[in-house]
Amino acid sequence: MFETILNFLFPPACSVCGKLNQNWLCPTCEKRVERLEKSCLVEVENKKYEKLLYLFQYESLVRKLILRYKFSNKAYLNHFFANQIAQNEKNRELLKEYHMIIPVPMHQKKMQKRGYNQTELVAHELEKSLGIPMKKDILSKVVNTITQSKLGGKARQSNIQHAFFIKNDIEVEDKKIILLDDIYTTGATSEECSRVLKEAGAREILVLVLAKD
Ligand SMILES: [Zn+2]
Numbered sequence: 001m002f003e004t005i006l007n008f009l010f011p012p013a014c015s016v017c018g019k020l021n022q023n024w025l026c027p028t029c030e031k032r033v034e035r036l037e038k039s040c041l042v043e044v045e046n047k048k049y050e051k052l053l054y055l056f057q058y059e060s061l062v063r064k065l066i067l068r069y070k071f072s073n074k075a076y077l078n079h080f081f082a083n084q085i086a087q088n089e090k091n092r093e094l095l096k097e098y099h100m101i102i103p104v105p106m107h108q109k110k111m112q113k114r115g116y117n118q119t120e121l122v123a124h125e126l127e128k129s130l131g132i133p134m135k136k137d138i139l140s141k142v143v144n145t146i147t148q149s150k151l152g153g154k155a156r157q158s159n160i161q162h163a164f165f166i167k168n169d170i171e172v173e174d175k176k177i178i179l180l181d182d183i184y185t186t187g188a189t190s191e192e193c194s195r196v197l198k199e200a201g202a203r204e205i206l207v208l209v210l211a212k213d
Pocket of ligand 1: 014015016017018019025026027028029030
């Protein structure tokens with residue numbers, strides 16, 4: 001009911017061009033965004049994770065799409081992003097080497113405010129299409145940090161330190177893990193999540209993000 005009223009007041013529109021569209025992304029813009037897909041794999045050094053796979057560069061249309069996507073519930077877009085990841089054969093082969101997908105958690109307070117964790121929704125779609133289990137009860141965010149995008153490089157690191165906690169060590173021991181997040185900027189969040197996962201015995205970590213800034 002509430003959603004019906006919302007849809008009446010704010011009819012669903014394409015997140016990129018603003019034209020009315022039930023899926024929050026019109027077919028023309030969907031094609032434009034698809035053409036920007038690059039699926040880039042980076043082998044990293046001196047980090048707590050081994051690899052970084054990003055789907056898009058965080059710019060232009062993609063930036064617009066992700067920003068709008070983060071702040072309203074647009075199921076079609078979860079599907080779109082998960083599809084973009086999974087329809088690439090190289091990505092599929094790579095991801096299937098891993099035991100589980102862990103979405104970067106949100107603090108409970110933020111979750112209550114927004115009503116959903118968009119990263120978890122994409123992870124859920126990936127679980128369905130790739131058959132890799134999504135585990136959302138392993139990692140938990142115990143400190144309600146300031147939104148990272150409001151901070152500079154150094155401040156981001158100290159802001160996020162000790163914000164995550166492992167609830168279940170046994171499940172990650174000796175496992176290859178996909179850590180899923182939406183945007184990668186300085187990598188402070190990925191590093192901190194990976195640090196606690198490694199301390200709990202994780203064997204290898206691939207950070208998968210929709211876009212890299
Ligand atoms: Zn459009």
